[in-house]
Amino acid sequence: GIQVEQSPPDLILQEGANSTLRCNFSDSVNNLQWFHQNPWGQLINLFYIPSGTKQNGRLSATTVATERYSLLYISSSQTTDSGVYFCAVEIDGNYGQNFVFGPGTRLSVLP
Amino acid sequence: NAGVTQTPKFRILKIGQSMTLQCTQDMNHNYMYWYRQDPGMGLKLIYYSVGAGITDKGEVPNGYNVSRSTTEDFPLRLELAAPSQTSVYFCASSYSDRGYTIYFGEGSWLTVV
Numbered sequence: 001g002i003q004v005e006q007s008p009p010d011l012i013l014q015e016g017a018n019s020t021l022r023c024n025f026s027d028s029v030n031n032l033q034w035f036h037q038n039p040w041g042q043l044i045n046l047f048y049i050p051s052g053t054k055q056n057g058r059l060s061a062t063t064v065a066t067e068r069y070s071l072l073y074i075s076s077s078q079t080t081d082s083g084v085y086f087c088a089v090e091i092d093g094n095y096g097q098n099f100v101f102g103p104g105t106r107l108s109v110l111p
Numbered sequence: 112n113a114g115v116t117q118t119p120k121f122r123i124l125k126i127g128q129s130m131t132l133q134c135t136q137d138m139n140h141n142y143m144y145w146y147r148q149d150p151g152m153g154l155k156l157i158y159y160s161v162g163a164g165i166t167d168k169g170e171v172p173n174g175y176n177v178s179r180s181t182t183e184d185f186p187l188r189l190e191l192a193a194p195s196q197t198s199v200y201f202c203a204s205s206y207s208d209r210g211y212t213i214y215f216g217e218g219s220w221l222t223v224v
Contacts, residue, residue, distance in 0.1 A: 033213065042217060103153040
């Protein structure tokens, strides 16, 4: 099956710093989404980005589907950005699409 | 807006017991999913459904069963609980595939002792 890798596994930043998180996948995918899991376990969708670049406030994401990777940029990080960031790729199942998640990048933003 | 609702939030089971995790969504979504997340790990798909009456196995289906009799509900049944099923379980839904956002419930923490 498809392999999804994320790097780095852990990242510690001072508040205000910028960061780049990477997601690599081993095969062509129909869709890619980025999620943030906050320290309380809640999963929030950040971006649906099968290709190209999107921006939402301090966050932006770029997917280069032909090269099988996606990047999530966090600028001017805040303590509330702490948590785990997952990318998930959408693949064909027997009856429809489903999502395969990467192992995540754990981000800690220090005040 | 309720979104995706899971119950119970916390449960302790003894080895060999059975239970059902309930999941309901009020967004009229066709697709529903059950994932498990082991400590420090990503999410692994247990089962998914593309509509009432249609379910399919994901990556880690052993020890679980599902049914989808209505659009709203997608319960997950654990038979003969084992310590390896200690995990956090997330239910999720999306309107369709190929580009629709997936929405998650708040998770159900299950411990098997």
